[in-house]
Amino acid sequence: xxxxxxxxxxxxxxxxxxxxxxxxxxxxxxxxxxxxxxxxxxxxxxxxxxxxxxxxxxxxxxxxxxxxxxxxxxxxxxxxxxxxxxxxxxxxxxxxxxxxxxxxxxxxxxxxxxxxxxxxxxxxxxxxxxxxxxxxxxxxxxxxxxxxxxxxxxxxxxxxxxxxxxxxxxxxxxxxxxxxxxxxxxxxxxxxxxxxxxxxxxxxxxxxxxx
Amino acid sequence: xxxxxxxxxxxxxxxxxxxxxxxxxxxxxxxxxxxxxxxxxxxxxxxxxxxxxxxxxxxxxxxxxxxxxxxxxxxxxxxxxxxxxxxxxxxxxxxxxxxxxxxxxxxxxxxxxxxxxxxxxxxxxxxxxxxxxxxxxxxxxxxxxxxxxxxxxxxxxxxxxxxxxxxxxxxxxxxxxxxxxxxxxxxxxxxxxxxxxxxxxxx
Amino acid sequence: xxxxxxxxxxxxxxxxxxxxxxxxxxxxxxxxxxxxxxxxxxxxxxxxxxxxxxxxxxxxxxxxxxxxxxxxxxxxxxxxxxxxxxxxxxxxxxxxxxxxxxxxxxxxxxxxxxxxxxxxxxxxxxxxxxxxxxxxxxxxxxxxxxxxxxxxxxxxxxxxxxxxxxxxxxxxxxxxxxxxxxxxxxxxxxxxxxxxxxxxxxxxxxxxxxxxxxxxxxxxxxxxxxxxxxxxxxxxxxxxxxxxxxxxxxxxxxxxxxxxxxxxxxxxxxx
Numbered sequence: 001x002x003x004x005x006x007x008x009x010x011x012x013x014x015x016x017x018x019x020x021x022x023x024x025x026x027x028x029x030x031x032x033x034x035x036x037x038x039x040x041x042x043x044x045x046x047x048x049x050x051x052x053x054x055x056x057x058x059x060x061x062x063x064x065x066x067x068x069x070x071x072x073x074x075x076x077x078x079x080x081x082x083x084x085x086x087x088x089x090x091x092x093x094x095x096x097x098x099x100x101x102x103x104x105x106x107x108x109x110x111x112x113x114x115x116x117x118x119x120x121x122x123x124x125x126x127x128x129x130x131x132x133x134x135x136x137x138x139x140x141x142x143x144x145x146x147x148x149x150x151x152x153x154x155x156x157x158x159x160x161x162x163x164x165x166x167x168x169x170x171x172x173x174x175x176x177x178x179x180x181x182x183x184x185x186x187x188x189x190x191x192x193x194x195x196x197x198x199x200x201x202x203x204x205x206x207x208x209x210x211x
Numbered sequence: 212x213x214x215x216x217x218x219x220x221x222x223x224x225x226x227x228x229x230x231x232x233x234x235x236x237x238x239x240x241x242x243x244x245x246x247x248x249x250x251x252x253x254x255x256x257x258x259x260x261x262x263x264x265x266x267x268x269x270x271x272x273x274x275x276x277x278x279x280x281x282x283x284x285x286x287x288x289x290x291x292x293x294x295x296x297x298x299x300x301x302x303x304x305x306x307x308x309x310x311x312x313x314x315x316x317x318x319x320x321x322x323x324x325x326x327x328x329x330x331x332x333x334x335x336x337x338x339x340x341x342x343x344x345x346x347x348x349x350x351x352x353x354x355x356x357x358x359x360x361x362x363x364x365x366x367x368x369x370x371x372x373x374x375x376x377x378x379x380x381x382x383x384x385x386x387x388x389x390x391x392x393x394x395x396x397x398x399x400x401x402x403x404x405x406x407x408x409x410x411x412x413x414x
Numbered sequence: 415x416x417x418x419x420x421x422x423x424x425x426x427x428x429x430x431x432x433x434x435x436x437x438x439x440x441x442x443x444x445x446x447x448x449x450x451x452x453x454x455x456x457x458x459x460x461x462x463x464x465x466x467x468x469x470x471x472x473x474x475x476x477x478x479x480x481x482x483x484x485x486x487x488x489x490x491x492x493x494x495x496x497x498x499x500x501x502x503x504x505x506x507x508x509x510x511x512x513x514x515x516x517x518x519x520x521x522x523x524x525x526x527x528x529x530x531x532x533x534x535x536x537x538x539x540x541x542x543x544x545x546x547x548x549x550x551x552x553x554x555x556x557x558x559x560x561x562x563x564x565x566x567x568x569x570x571x572x573x574x575x576x577x578x579x580x581x582x583x584x585x586x587x588x589x590x591x592x593x594x595x596x597x598x599x600x601x602x603x604x605x606x607x608x609x610x611x612x613x614x615x616x617x618x619x620x621x622x623x624x625x626x627x628x629x630x631x632x633x634x635x636x637x638x639x640x641x642x643x644x645x646x647x648x649x650x651x652x653x654x655x656x657x658x659x660x661x662x663x664x665x666x667x668x669x670x671x672x673x674x675x676x677x678x679x680x681x682x683x684x685x
Contacts, residue, residue, distance in 0.1 A: 052334065058335075061269060061270070061273065062355065065235060065272055065273050074276075075276065075277060077273050079275060080278050083273060083275060083278060083282070084278055084282070085273060085283065085284055085287070087274075087285050091285050091288070091289035092289075094289060095289050095292045095293055095296075098292075098293040098297065099296055102296045102299070102301075105300040105301070106299045106300045106303075109303050113303070128282050167365035176293075182322070183307070204318060
């Protein structure tokens with residue numbers, strides 16, 4: 001009953017008909033009845049490629065299967081351990097490849113959005129930010145001439161459904177220039193949390209400036 | 212109807228995961244507060260379903276019965292991790308708004324159930340199609356639920372204002388309770404549709 | 415090189431997990447009936463519960479214990495039944511096709527004690543003094559059973575419910591729906607039925623219904639197979655013993671007993 005729908009990927013059958021079309025494609029549906037001629041021709045051209053790839057994969061797997069069966073019975077302890085090991089190694093490698101491909105992009109994106117967020121509290125000014133020495137989450141913004149324009153402070157006061165991450169901009173005269181909420185999970189009105197965030201930011205700055 | 216057509220009809224209507232099989236309700240409730248989130252979750256889950264269906268079906272003869280649960284989890288987790296990183300790199304906004312629900316796709320009972328019930332016992336092509344069809348059904352259901360929730364709570368669809376500003380915002384629809392209401396309504400609507408489909412039956 | 419660290423770490427984890435699972439499967443091994451695996455293989459594995467058990471594995475257990483019938487899986491159908499019976503080495507009994515019967519023929523022929531004008535639902539009508547019929551056992555004819563039938567097999571004819579055996583799948587949803595419990599499952603091939611559930615004494619019944627059973631016992635005496643028993647003015651047929659000869663139908667003074675072969679009876683059971 002279980003194998004009702006399975007194609008005959010029995011290793012022995014593979015041996016007897018080495019030239020036969022790879023079993024998995026034996027019941028592949030015909031190219032989709034598409035109304036657009038362009039799509040149809042793409043599908044028609046793609047099909048032999050897909051069949052080739054599928055054929056190679058199927059043969060590779062059946063060879064692996066046969067080799068395994070030669071040495072290990074399906075439910076024996078070594079086979080269990082071996083299959084687990086192979087699966088984890090292969091999965092980890094594939095994930096590793098994806099990670100290494102995307103790492104740089106992700107880091108770039110994070111740095112970009114971070115710098116952007118720090119800048120939103122000083123609207124109209126082009127500032128570059130660097131960690132200031134006066135506090136962990138306090139970044140000093142300098143304009144094109146190297147002049148200190150103010151501080152961007154990261155705070156996370158507690159909201160109603162978790163923390164609200166925000167950036168508070170304070171200029172050199174200890175005036176608040178702006179507040180940007182980076183992340184929140186609030187529903188509805190969270191203005192009370194904003195005020196709280198501002199006071200927390202100012203407190204952190206004051207603490208930092210007077211060690 | 213062709214075999215493929217039947218499978219798609221099965222995944223989208225007859226055995227729609229969220230509305231008929233009632234699988235994958237957690238992300239359905241959580242990410243359907245806005246249509247963009249719902250679309251993101253739907254497409255990501257579809258991708259995972261497709262890939263895991265293909266892989267598990269391809270490996271079904273090699274995986275011993277005893278470790279199949281561990282094997283499924285491993286394979287699905289692999290694809291979800293890859294999807295997570297790809298989203299963070301190329302669609303950071305979606306990744307941010309879906310947040311913790313991307314890793315939760317690993318334990319989405321829909322993905323696991325299709326692996327166990329279908330992919331482990333059927334051929335590669337069928338299983339891939341099944342993954343795709345179920346994913347489409349999942350996406351459709353999520354969009355339906357999100358449409359109700361977003362429209363009522365914010366008056367927008369995909370962030371385009373659809374209802375006039377004066378329309379009172381039913382904020383509860385944006386919250387978990389509203390999610391349940393909306394899911395209940397859509398499931399009921401689906402049942403109605405299915406029964407009317409059967410000839411000459413009065414509901 | 416971070417990737418290799420991760421790969422090796424996970425690979426090591428995989429090995430450990432494999433060993434743990436192998437150990438668990440050995441030490442916690444329950445002595446399993448070797449047939450169980452084959453039985454489970456033969457079942458669809460969807461765990462729908464249609465067999466009445468909590469899942470395919472539970473059904474397989476019940477089969478192995480001899481507590482379940484091989485034709486119990488509605489999804490697996492005949493294929494599954496055949497495979498299961500060959501694994502267990504039992505005969506596959508030809509499932510007897512069933513249908514249902516409404517055990518009342520009153521309707522317009524049965525008197526009303528009041529005129530009912532209310533919700534067209536038998537359960538609602540029951541709230542008002544047990545319904546408008548004089549015979550407290552009789553069909554109210556408001557069609558609750560007909561509404562529940564997903565196959566359109568139940569209809570109301572002359573104010574009484576009638577089942578079309580051709581459309582009926584014996585799902586028994588209508589059986590549960592009838593507030594008076596008038597509908598019962600009967601074999602499809604049974605030609606002879608007694609469509610009355612009344613336990614009223616003959617003298618009373620004659621006044622309130624033109625067709626109902628008086629409890630005269632003529633059918634009981636005529637039946638040479640002892641298939642009919644009349645208890646408490648209620649006649650019923652034991653279908654194990656009845657061979658459908660129709661003698662009772664011939665002799666019934668009320669012409670109540672249905673003999674489908676000869677079109678005898680108060681109403682034809684036709685679609």
